Amino acid sequence: MRDSNIPVYDITPLTMMNDKDAIVFSGFVLVLGIVLVLVWLWAIRKIRSRSLTFRQIMIQKWDEISMDDSKKAAYEMSEVGRYFSQECDEIQRLFDRLDKELTQYKYAKNVEPLSEEALRLYREFSLRLR
Numbered sequence: 001m002r003d004s005n006i007p008v009y010d011i012t013p014l015t016m017m018n019d020k021d022a023i024v025f026s027g028f029v030l031v032l033g034i035v036l037v038l039v040w041l042w043a044i045r046k047i048r049s050r051s052l053t054f055r056q057i058m059i060q061k062w063d064e065i066s067m068d069d070s071k072k073a074a075y076e077m078s079e080v081g082r083y084f085s086q087e088c089d090e091i092q093r094l095f096d097r098l099d100k101e102l103t104q105y106k107y108a109k110n111v112e113p114l115s116e117e118a119l120r121l122y123r124e125f126s127l128r129l130r
Contacts, residue, residue: 058083059129070114074105077122084129094125 052060058080065076078099085095098121105111105118114122 062126062129067114067119070105070111071108073114074102074111074118077102078106081125084125091125091128094121094128097121098125 061076062080062084065073065080067073081095081098085092098118101115101118101121105114
């Protein structure tokens with residue numbers, strides 16, 4: 001069954017690898033690895049820049065406080081302002097003044113609209129947050 005007329009080829013030259021080929025291949029793998037790491041880092045940075053920080057969320061909450069209901073506004077200002085009061089001493093002192101002014105609105109059954117002083121402190125606190 002075996003045909004002896006088929007020429008036998010030596011496959012040794014096909015399996016041999018030059019030193020130059022190994023260097024080119026490892027260089028290609030290294031460059032590909034660096035590119036993949038850079039793309040991965042860029043993607044992470046892009047994703048993180050889209051998400052809001054907790055501070056930005058709290059600033060949005062601060063801006064959305066409705067002054068229609070004085071009691072609810074006083075509680076919300078105290079809750080959100082407490083977070084910002086930890087940032088620096090100046091904001092802490094301003095928050096203490098605001099919180100002292102808001103106390104009369106928190107614990108009364110029927111409350112009046114917010115006073116001019118409370119609104120002034122609210123606006124000043126808003127400016128310090130930026």
